[in-house]
Amino acid sequence: MPVPLSVTNPKAKGLAAQVAAELPTEGPFARLQAEQQPAVGAATPADRGGADGSTAQQQQHVQQQEQQPPAEEVALETCNLSFSYPDIDGRPLPDRPPVVQDMSIALPKGATCLLIGPNGAGKTTLLKVLGGKHMVPEASVRVLGQPPFHATGLTSSGALSYVGGNWERDIAFAGYSIPLAGDIPASQMLNSLPGIDPARRDRLIEVLDIDPTWRMHLVSDGQRRRVQIAMGLLKPFQVLLLDEITVDLDVLGRADLMAFLKEECQQRGATIIYATHIFDGLESWPSHVMYVAGGRLQVFERAENVPELQQGRLLSLVERWLREEQRQRQAAADKQRALGPAPSSGSLQDMHLASWNNGWVGGRLASSLKHSANAVMRM
Numbered sequence: 001m002p003v004p005l006s007v008t009n010p011k012a013k014g015l016a017a018q019v020a021a022e023l024p025t026e027g028p029f030a031r032l033q034a035e036q037q038p039a040v041g042a043a044t045p046a047d048r049g050g051a052d053g054s055t056a057q058q059q060q061h062v063q064q065q066e067q068q069p070p071a072e073e074v075a076l077e078t079c080n081l082s083f084s085y086p087d088i089d090g091r092p093l094p095d096r097p098p099v100v101q102d103m104s105i106a107l108p109k110g111a112t113c114l115l116i117g118p119n120g121a122g123k124t125t126l127l128k129v130l131g132g133k134h135m136v137p138e139a140s141v142r143v144l145g146q147p148p149f150h151a152t153g154l155t156s157s158g159a160l161s162y163v164g165g166n167w168e169r170d171i172a173f174a175g176y177s178i179p180l181a182g183d184i185p186a187s188q189m190l191n192s193l194p195g196i197d198p199a200r201r202d203r204l205i206e207v208l209d210i211d212p213t214w215r216m217h218l219v220s221d222g223q224r225r226r227v228q229i230a231m232g233l234l235k236p237f238q239v240l241l242l243d244e245i246t247v248d249l250d251v252l253g254r255a256d257l258m259a260f261l262k263e264e265c266q267q268r269g270a271t272i273i274y275a276t277h278i279f280d281g282l283e284s285w286p287s288h289v290m291y292v293a294g295g296r297l298q299v300f301e302r303a304e305n306v307p308e309l310q311q312g313r314l315l316s317l318v319e320r321w322l323r324e325e326q327r328q329r330q331a332a333a334d335k336q337r338a339l340g341p342a343p344s345s346g347s348l349q350d351m352h353l354a355s356w357n358n359g360w361v362g363g364r365l366a367s368s369l370k371h372s373a374n375a376v377m378r379m
């Protein structure tokens with residue numbers, strides 16, 4: 001990321017100061033300028049000197065800047081990020097709060113962030129938004145300074161990588177969630193991506209303990225998972241989003257992979273967010289922890305500020321968070337029960353008795369039934 005001149009050299013006025021000096025001091029644009037917060041490295045009135053600044057103030061400002069630790073480079077940031085899954089008409093699903101609500105975080109380069117939360121908290125959705133798989137306003141997410149959905153080069157170059165889910169899909173007349181099981185050797189898959197550094201590929205084969213002669217229709221779930229992870233890590237990512245990918249790995253495979261990932265962040269300055277429900281042995285892995293519940297950010301903290309992590313009690317910390325969330329959820333449900341059912345809003349959505357045909361996927365009709373005692377199937 002380009003660093004403003006006034007940050008790299010605090011005594012220089014910098015580009016921001018030059019631009020600010022050229023802005024009009026009267027008229028509508030002057031008002032805009034006044035409303036804007038001074039950006040990092042932008043010149044203050046004291047910098048500009050003259051009637052509203054003094055030499056003493058200038059010197060004090062420069063000294064303060066010199067004393068500050070160098071600013072961390074941000075790899076990924078969100079600003080009041082919210083996301084709702086769309087209904088068939090493209091509008092947010094009615095009567096449901098956003099799955100991700102008003103989240104603002106900034107993760108520096110080199111961070112290893114553990115993403116924690118109960119089932120249904122919105123972790124996968126958040127990772128997919130960060131991975132550019134769902135569209136959100138450009139200003140609400142920046143990965144390596146760019147909006148991940150719109151800047152498609154981020155993912156096509158491999159700089160931004162999302163590894164999650166299983167290698168499986170619904171196949172007509174074969175069933176749902178059929179694992180990838182063609183008779184393909186693992187070596188053929190691992191050699192199929194062009195431009196991969198052979199040393200990196202060999203290292204991944206070693207870390208993940210892959211036998212290149214495995215044939216993908218004869219492997220176990222854990223072996224298939226190892227090949228899937230290796231494929232996701234072949235390109236030297238700068239930001240990696242991992243969604244519970246270690247679930248089928250044995251203890252050794254998981255430990256070796258986590259050590260490799262930590263090394264990638266420490267040596268190359270890569271940044272990782274890892275969502276998981278498996279916490280054993282992870283106490284020293286994260287540099288940051290992030291806890292979400294009900295689609296909202298509850299905790300976003302550096303690891304060194306979390307005493308339980310320092311004491312090696314990650315599991316009891318997570319249990320405490322989850323029990324508290326469960327208690328709050330049950331209290332809210334009890335309150336709602338006591339109030340009785342919510343009155344109908346009388347909206348068109350409430351009055352409609354219908355099933356939306358969401359289209360066909362492999363072997364089935366995907367439809368959403370609107371809450372209705374007398375739903376009509378429209379084909």
Ligand SMILES: Nc1ncnc2c1ncn2[C@@H]1O[C@H](COP(=O)(O)OP(=O)(O)OP(=O)(O)O)[C@@H](O)[C@H]1O
Binds near residue numbers: 085117122124
């Ligand atoms: N495609 C979708 N359409 C509508 N709602 C969805 C869709 N996918 C997920 N949801 C809803 O979004 C909410 C968050 O789901 P998400 O998968 O992000 O949670 P999660 O924290 O990853 O959960 P888990 O730990 O169980 O994987 C859930 O209430 C879920 O029902």
